Amino acid sequence: MSDLSVPQINTQEWYHPSENVRRDAYITDYEAFYERAMKDPLAFWAEQAETLDWYQKWDKVLDDSNPPFYKWYVGGKTNIALNALDRHVNTWRRNKLAMIWEGEAGERRTLSYYRLWQEVNKFGNVLRSMGVRKGDRVTIYMGRVPELVIAMLACAKVGAVHSVVYGGFSEQALADRIEDAHSRVLVTQDGAWLRGQIVELKQIADEAVRRSACVEHVVVYKRTGHDVFMEPDRDYWWHDLIALPIASTKCETEVMDAEDPLFILYTSGTTGKPKGILHTHGGYQVYTSTTLRYVFDLKDEDRWWCAADPGWITGHSYIVYAPHILGATSFMYEGAPTHPYPNRWWKMVEYYGITVMYTAPTAIRGLMRFGSAWPNRHDLSSLRLLGSVGEPINPEAWKWYYETVGGKRCPIMDTWWQTETGGFMITPMPTVPLKPGSATRPFPGIEVDVVDEHGNSCKAGQDGLLVVKRPWPGMLRTVFGDPDRFKKQYWSQFPGWYLTGDSARKDEDGYIWVIGRIDDVIKVSGYRLGTAEVESGLVSHAAVAEAAAIGLPDEVKGNVIHAFCILRQGVEASPKLEEELKNHIRHEVGPIAVPAKIEFVKSLPKTRSGKIMRRVLKARALGQPEGDISTLEE
Numbered sequence: 001m002s003d004l005s006v007p008q009i010n011t012q013e014w015y016h017p018s019e020n021v022r023r024d025a026y027i028t029d030y031e032a033f034y035e036r037a038m039k040d041p042l043a044f045w046a047e048q049a050e051t052l053d054w055y056q057k058w059d060k061v062l063d064d065s066n067p068p069f070y071k072w073y074v075g076g077k078t079n080i081a082l083n084a085l086d087r088h089v090n091t092w093r094r095n096k097l098a099m100i101w102e103g104e105a106g107e108r109r110t111l112s113y114y115r116l117w118q119e120v121n122k123f124g125n126v127l128r129s130m131g132v133r134k135g136d137r138v139t140i141y142m143g144r145v146p147e148l149v150i151a152m153l154a155c156a157k158v159g160a161v162h163s164v165v166y167g168g169f170s171e172q173a174l175a176d177r178i179e180d181a182h183s184r185v186l187v188t189q190d191g192a193w194l195r196g197q198i199v200e201l202k203q204i205a206d207e208a209v210r211r212s213a214c215v216e217h218v219v220v221y222k223r224t225g226h227d228v229f230m231e232p233d234r235d236y237w238w239h240d241l242i243a244l245p246i247a248s249t250k251c252e253t254e255v256m257d258a259e260d261p262l263f264i265l266y267t268s269g270t271t272g273k274p275k276g277i278l279h280t281h282g283g284y285q286v287y288t289s290t291t292l293r294y295v296f297d298l299k300d301e302d303r304w305w306c307a308a309d310p311g312w313i314t315g316h317s318y319i320v321y322a323p324h325i326l327g328a329t330s331f332m333y334e335g336a337p338t339h340p341y342p343n344r345w346w347k348m349v350e351y352y353g354i355t356v357m358y359t360a361p362t363a364i365r366g367l368m369r370f371g372s373a374w375p376n377r378h379d380l381s382s383l384r385l386l387g388s389v390g391e392p393i394n395p396e397a398w399k400w401y402y403e404t405v406g407g408k409r410c411p412i413m414d415t416w417w418q419t420e421t422g423g424f425m426i427t428p429m430p431t432v433p434l435k436p437g438s439a440t441r442p443f444p445g446i447e448v449d450v451v452d453e454h455g456n457s458c459k460a461g462q463d464g465l466l467v468v469k470r471p472w473p474g475m476l477r478t479v480f481g482d483p484d485r486f487k488k489q490y491w492s493q494f495p496g497w498y499l500t501g502d503s504a505r506k507d508e509d510g511y512i513w514v515i516g517r518i519d520d521v522i523k524v525s526g527y528r529l530g531t532a533e534v535e536s537g538l539v540s541h542a543a544v545a546e547a548a549a550i551g552l553p554d555e556v557k558g559n560v561i562h563a564f565c566i567l568r569q570g571v572e573a574s575p576k577l578e579e580e581l582k583n584h585i586r587h588e589v590g591p592i593a594v595p596a597k598i599e600f601v602k603s604l605p606k607t608r609s610g611k612i613m614r615r616v617l618k619a620r621a622l623g624q625p626e627g628d629i630s631t632l633e634e
Helices: 017-022 030-039 039-048 081-085 086-092 114-130 146-159 171-181 203-210 279-294 313-325 342-353 363-370 393-406 483-492 531-539 575-588 613-620
Strands: 058-064 073-075 097-102 108-112 137-140 161-164 185-189 193-196 197-198 217-221 235-237 261-266 276-280 301-308 330-334 356-359 385-387 410-412 448-451 464-468 497-508 514-518 521-524 528-532 546-556 558-567 598-602
Touching: 030 039, 030 217, 030 356, 039 058, 039 279, 058 528, 073 279, 081 146, 081 279, 081 313, 086 114, 097 114, 097 146, 097 342, 108 114, 114 146, 137 146, 137 171, 146 161, 146 261, 146 313, 161 171, 185 203, 197 261, 203 217, 203 528, 217 261, 261 575, 276 313, 279 313, 279 575, 301 313, 301 342, 313 330, 330 342, 342 613, 393 410, 393 531, 448 497, 483 497, 483 546, 514 531, 521 546, 531 546, 531 558, 531 575, 546 613, 558 575, 558 613, 575 598
Parallel strands: 097 330, 137 161, 137 185, 161 261, 185 217, 217 235, 301 330, 301 356, 356 385, 385 410, 558 598
Antiparallel strands: 058 073, 097 108, 193 197, 261 276, 448 464, 464 497, 497 514, 521 528, 546 558
């Protein structure tokens, strides 16, 4: 791999936490905490597990006798619902707010831990009345409503394996996931509100069930109230079921082995056919709660807002499970961030007194398009920490987020992780000095490296493959129904090491800069360029709100760069602007990174989790089949 200097990434641009942040953090001596965890990771993960409740303590922290099928907390008996709900109702937290919810039209609901526990128990009993037992799969296809969280926790409580499918997928995408999981029960709703319009969830679900022979029961939550088809003896209204005597507020929690499956979650499909990633009760609950506690320094007085959808891993880990394990108050919003105006998010931060906010660079860049006047209309002083998730955040968006939203006082926890990892892998903590665009260092206890094709550690500034060199509690256990794919895709290139599929580089301080998917690296005249580098350079221009770059074949250079740009509000596309942007890239990144063509577009193909599907852009540019586009938002 060739070295390539990228001037627009300033590896010596430091942002230091304030004295208030350092003084109030859980971990005031980060280096000592980090060194202790790295010196004896198994002792560290055992110590973290001790903070949770277990029906029976584990015999062994890690069983690594059959790699890559690692087992954590072997012999331990638990249930994630025991820690997310049951243990709180016997403490002062029973009357603490577990969840605050706002609908897109402005409706507001709150649930205390006691009320949430009751609702989960009622729906758990409903599931059991339908014959759902330990190990059975339940597919959930809903919008961002509290009942989605209740359904997930109820599945966990009765020992069922949930498969949440984001409530924007097509009929075939939903049918494929139902069929792959062999789900007998589907939980959905009549419709969801998004941008003032109804998303026809029940209609889509009906067609998906028609294509899947395995579904026996469909539970429908009434959200919009519009007329939908209800098939007799198959479809049941949520409110009718929980009004029955069977839906008691007392529901026995299933005792699970630490390695029993908790959920299947299908990957977003930026690189091909979705895979059913399998996570388990024991290690996942330890890992997610530990990472949330220390990275976002979550305290009892905080109001936490993870602005993702529960249908993605971010929502699973940091909306549904980790905040409730920690006894936090979690905020959820149903609709679009700009509905009806671009200040919707900032209005809610002010109204609810949100203290910690976690969102995606895609959302940040989308809101940047409307300028700083919208957030500046609101008092955002309640915020004390910010977070970023989903893809590398470009320095321009990082600074806008830090300065405009955070008022230059809120450190940004830029987290790198995946569906497969279960929780944050590379991340700062509040007391760590930050560099815009870098996720800093691995979470304590995690050994990450950047290596070349032969497994040799790369020098500082050299691009390489991002690998994890030893197992961790939150890791995926397999690909559902396809253990061979699990081994081949993640563990075959470097036996014993997990191959993330991302490229990255380390700087001279050991900070890691994630470049993007390995498939997204463009080789121009022998130089390797990450798409994130080109895109970051384009977005650093005042006219550009969002950008995507792909490599197209070229007889002379091997590849040339083709870029797509969404312009900021009020900016007009022109040949002159295209030339100006090329000169900007020449200055900011270097001549080798100048796109052969820049195309101005209104939107970009993205997964519903907000990741740009560059392979779709490439297929369209080359006139080739687009492949699996079931996760495409447009």
